[in-house]
Every structure is written in C-alpha cells, then in structure tokens.
Amino acid sequence: MYTSLFDIFSIGIGPSSSHTMGPMRAAAAFVNDLRAQGSLHRVNSVQVSLYGSLALTGEGHGTPGAVVYGLLGLEAETLDLSIDHIGKVQSEGRLLLGGEHSIGFCMEQDITLEFDITQPEHANGMRCRAWDAERELLHEEYFFSIGGGAIRRRAEMGSTPVSQVAVPYNFNSCDQLMNICREEEKSIAQVVMANESALRFRELVRKRMQNICRIMSAAIDRGIATPGTLPGPLKLARRAPIIFKRLEHLFHRNETDALTIIDWINLWAFAVAEENAAGGRVVTAPTMGSAGIMPAVLRYYERYGAKSSPYTLEQGKEIFLLTASAICSLYRANASISGAEVGCQGEVGVACSMAAGGLAAAMGGTNEQIENAAEIAMEHNLGLTCDPICGLVQVPCIERNAIGAVKAVNATRLALRGDGSHYVSLDSVIATMDETGRALHAGYKETALAGLAKNALTC
Numbered sequence: 001m002y003t004s005l006f007d008i009f010s011i012g013i014g015p016s017s018s019h020t021m022g023p024m025r026a027a028a029a030f031v032n033d034l035r036a037q038g039s040l041h042r043v044n045s046v047q048v049s050l051y052g053s054l055a056l057t058g059e060g061h062g063t064p065g066a067v068v069y070g071l072l073g074l075e076a077e078t079l080d081l082s083i084d085h086i087g088k089v090q091s092e093g094r095l096l097l098g099g100e101h102s103i104g105f106c107m108e109q110d111i112t113l114e115f116d117i118t119q120p121e122h123a124n125g126m127r128c129r130a131w132d133a134e135r136e137l138l139h140e141e142y143f144f145s146i147g148g149g150a151i152r153r154r155a156e157m158g159s160t161p162v163s164q165v166a167v168p169y170n171f172n173s174c175d176q177l178m179n180i181c182r183e184e185e186k187s188i189a190q191v192v193m194a195n196e197s198a199l200r201f202r203e204l205v206r207k208r209m210q211n212i213c214r215i216m217s218a219a220i221d222r223g224i225a226t227p228g229t230l231p232g233p234l235k236l237a238r239r240a241p242i243i244f245k246r247l248e249h250l251f252h253r254n255e256t257d258a259l260t261i262i263d264w265i266n267l268w269a270f271a272v273a274e275e276n277a278a279g280g281r282v283v284t285a286p287t288m289g290s291a292g293i294m295p296a297v298l299r300y301y302e303r304y305g306a307k308s309s310p311y312t313l314e315q316g317k318e319i320f321l322l323t324a325s326a327i328c329s330l331y332r333a334n335a336s337i338s339g340a341e342v343g344c345q346g347e348v349g350v351a352c353s354m355a356a357g358g359l360a361a362a363m364g365g366t367n368e369q370i371e372n373a374a375e376i377a378m379e380h381n382l383g384l385t386c387d388p389i390c391g392l393v394q395v396p397c398i399e400r401n402a403i404g405a406v407k408a409v410n411a412t413r414l415a416l417r418g419d420g421s422h423y424v425s426l427d428s429v430i431a432t433m434d435e436t437g438r439a440l441h442a443g444y445k446e447t448a449l450a451g452l453a454k455n456a457l458t459c
Helices: 017-036 063-071 085-092 174-184 188-199 202-225 240-252 260-277 293-303 313-334 348-362 367-379 397-416 426-439
Strands: 011-013 045-052 094-097 101-104 111-114 124-131 137-147 150-153 281-283
Touching (some): 017 150, 063 094, 174 367, 188 313, 240 260, 293 397
C-alpha cells in the first residue's frame, strides 16, 4: 500500500514521533470528536490513560505534555515553543479544551500511566474519556500510535487503510515497484512524483518538499548554535556546538584529515538529534528518534555529493526525498517503523535505508543501485534494539543517528561502485527485519526495561 511522501515526512515537536506526535494528534482527534458530536461545551472532565510503551517511557519522551498540547487543540507545525502552555495548565489547574472550553485539569491525576497494561492491538496505546458535570460519559476512544506520528483508532487496527484518492502506481513490494519502473521506463523518484501529483498539484508538491528541506536544514543550524544541556535526569551536554568549534578551528588552521567529512556528517546528525531531544521542531524521517539521519545525509549531498551528481542541486534534493519516501512506504507496508514494535531497526535502521537509497538516486544511481543501497543499509542494522536510558531519546539515540548517517553514505558508495546486482533483495531484508523485530524480547522494544537502559546506569 502506497504511503504519501507527506505522511512520511511530517513536521512535529520532539522528542518522539510515536510518543509525542502520535499522542498529541490522538488527543486533538478526540477533541474534534467531541466538537463534531456537539458535546465539547458539555465536558466537565477529561482523562487520558497511557498503556504499554507510552506509559513505560512516556515521562522521558514527553508524552503527558504532548497530550496536553493535543487537548488544547494546538498543532505541531504552528506551535509557539516560546509559550509555556504546559506550565500554565499546571499552575492554573485548568485547561482550555480545544482552545475554547475551560475545564478543571490536573496532569498528575487526569493523565495516568498504566505501566502494567499493554493493549493487545499495539504497544503504544491510549484511551481518552470525557464526562459531563453529572459524570455521564460523553465519549470514549482508544487510539494507537503506530509510528512516525501516525495514529489509528481501535476499530481501524488490523485493517488496511484505503487511500481516498487513487494513485497511478500502487505497489506493495520493491519487486512490484521495480517492475513498474521497468514497464513505464521511469525512475523510482518519477513514480513517486506521479503519485504525489495525483494527490495534489505538482507545484504544491515541490513547494512542500522545499519546506521540508528548509526545516531539516534549520534544525541542523539551530542544533549547531545552541549550547547547554538537554532536559532530563542525565543532564547530557549538547555536543554539536563543541564539534562545530573544533571543525572550525581545524579549518582556520588549514589542517587536513581524509576523514573530516565523517566529522561533518556526525555533526549534522548530532545537531538535529539534540534539537529533537530538547523538544524542538524537526521532520519525522521516518520518526523523530531517527530524525537526524536524513538531514545529515542531505547536507552531505549539498556540500559534497552534488558536485558529482548529474542533476542540479534542487533536482537532486527532490529526487532524494521522493526516492527515500518510496523506500519508507515499503517498510510501512511490510514491517514497521515503530521502535515499540520492532526495536530501533524500525527507526534508525529504516532512516539509514531511506537515506542510502535517496542519496544513491540523487547521485545518479540506477533503480537497481538504489535498491542495493537501501538493502545494504538495513542489512547491517538488523536486530538493532530500542533501549533508551531513562526512557529519554538521548542515549544511545543521538550517537546512533550519527552512526546511521555515516553508514547510509557508506552503503551508497558500496552500491554505486557496483552494477546494481545483489544477492539479498530489499523485500527479503524488510521481511527479515520484521521477523527479527517481532522476535525481540519486549524489554528491547522502547520499554527501557532491558539492555542499555538496565545495565548502563540506575536512574
């Protein structure tokens, strides 16, 4: 099933697409339900229960605050981060539901973390309920945050969503995608552009892609320019400004190192991952926990790769995003991009695969070389666990973004040095990733109950 580029690359507030964006969207959807049924102004109280991974790592991922944003009717793309919305709710003990109806609200009591309950449909579950002044239940809904900020209601789980607008090229596997490309004599990027142009005007597609690139680039620049420590008990120092100063120092002294390019890629990935960890505005690519990889590889292309690309810079950036979105669509259709379902291979692993395929395309690679690059990148992320220390999207997540970005560039270089032929198909590696992820113990899937979260330190 084809997933639109703009469902893959969406703009949100960190630190987690599944634990921040998803719950924010779910809470907002619940408020919209109340409004649609004409009962919003009858609401006297609201309660949200978080289950499974949303409960176990919710505090570290900022989930309660995200729920408040959603109940307030705020949107991630326009949210003013200079206003302390959450602090106001906490100090006043009231919440302006949907931005228009004031109710009493206590975050500690009205947002509950159900550590011992996991809903059978998905590890990231939440229940929203609203009552009137007589304690009559006005509305109840279960939502599930399935990865990348996407949400589904309980009734939608287990079913395949149907696109309201048919696209000319639907594909459920890489094999199908490659056959379409051969039959239509198109590149992967051209197939995706044709699909996106069926959903909205082509010029709008281009403008929205340019905006995605701008926000990715802005996140790098903010991360480089912002010193200090990240929120949370680890008191982790931001490293991007320090790395940048060292690289500037070497540049001014005209010192050369054959591996300096790797330092720059690390810097760009660190900058975005630290912005995300601080609750800044980033682009899901495909998640927020892996949001540093695509921008870092895109900046690498702008700075270095474009010099040997057959395309103009703007063409190459478009091709990069279009191709990467097709690769992500395959993972979403046949596996998962949720760390709570398949571990970090579904986040950093998928982002690495997307970036490698996108870069190979932007560098002029054939469709076969693009598939090879995407496959190499995931093959060497198989089994990657999601075990964040203290439930924060910081350790090992930030460094993992840097390693993933460098690995994506290396996978591209390996693929472009070959003719596109390879033993392992992208379809087979996606199936293996899904199988591996489902087999992982729950402690290694965004619960912070095992692995590094258990053994590195005690919080």
